[in-house]
Amino acid sequence: xxxxxxxxxxxxxxTFFLRGKEGGLLVDTGYAGTLRAFFGALKGAGIRxxxxxxxxxxxxxxxxxxxxxxxxxLGPRLVLMESQKGHTAFAEKIFQRDGLPFVPIDEAAAVALxxxxxxxxxxxxxxxxxIVPTPSxxxxxxxxxxxxxxxxxxxxxxxxxxxxxxxxxPLSRDWERILAFCPKRILYAHANEGRLRLETDRPQGKEGxx
Numbered sequence: 785x786x787x788x789x790x791x792x793x794x795x796x797x798x799t800f801f802l803r804g805k806e807g808g809l810l811v812d813t814g815y816a817g818t819l820r821a822f823f824g825a826l827k828g829a830g831i832r833x834x835x836x837x838x839x840x841x842x843x844x845x846x847x848x849x850x851x852x853x854x855x856x857x858l859g860p861r862l863v864l865m866e867s868q869k870g871h872t873a874f875a876e877k878i879f880q881r882d883g884l885p886f887v888p889i890d891e892a893a894a895v896a897l898x899x900x901x902x903x904x905x906x907x908x909x910x911x912x913x914x915i916v917p918t919p920s921x922x923x924x925x926x927x928x929x930x931x932x933x934x935x936x937x938x939x940x941x942x943x944x945x946x947x948x949x950x951x952x953x954p955l956s957r958d959w960e961r962i963l964a965f966c967p968k969r970i971l972y973a974h975a976n977e978g979r980l981r982l983e984t985d986r987p988q989g990k991e992g993x994x
Contacts, residue, residue: 788911789934794818794825797847797973800936801829802928803885804976805910807837809811810860811928811936812973813851816879816886822851834859838895838907842938842973843925844868853887863905865895871924902991905943916961925960942972 792799795814799822802809808831814822826833839856840863841849847893849872856862872889879886897905902915913930921939928936941955942961949955962970 786930790829790831791932791971792822792825792829792831795823795847798971799825800888800928801815801831801836802911802930803831803835804837804906808835809863809906809909809911809928810836810839810855812842812848812938813855815838815847815873816850816882816884819854829838833858837863838863840865840915840926840928841868842936844871844874845922845939845951846878846907847874848938848973849889850879850884850886853889856890856893857887857888862889862891862894863893863926864896864913865917865926866896867919867926868924870965871922874944876925892906914965918958918961920958927962929962929966929967933966933970934971935962935965935967936971937962938973940972942975943970943991 788803790803792801796819797812797814799813800811802811809847831904837851837860841852852862870892872891876888879880886947899916906913912932913928915928916925918925918937925938925940927938927940940958943959946955946959
């Protein structure tokens, strides 16, 4: 049986592939210049490029969006959430400074999506979940929350560090939003996953909060 969630590790950033019935969603990519390593990771995981229907960045820092321009030129379409418009060029100066090959991201060719539309959008692929804003890390940061209990949170500060931030309301709000989905696995971009022990699980068939 094929895994619905596959972790691709080919650099410093964990990349996730969510397999649906009608294509799949790639969440985050590595730094510019890692395309060959990305294809190697795909091959190792038994994933064909044509299976990737869409690509989403949890945010547009260089280690999360470096391959998006190259990948969308090969077929997958970018999903651009409402809070991410105008942020896609953030890393371009960094790549230019470092002399790395990259393809600029074309926002006009992206699928523009509101957070309220995300559940229906994912369901069309056969993926049950939502995309929500988690802007405490950066204004364009988002998380993918799956009904199966997985939470892909990008660079969000781990929940165990929350007390150290004192009255950091933005971080608290982000974790409150995530915990409302009763996640069982927290999947970070730069660390191994965390597991949450919950007193009760969400009842089967119940949709997450809108």
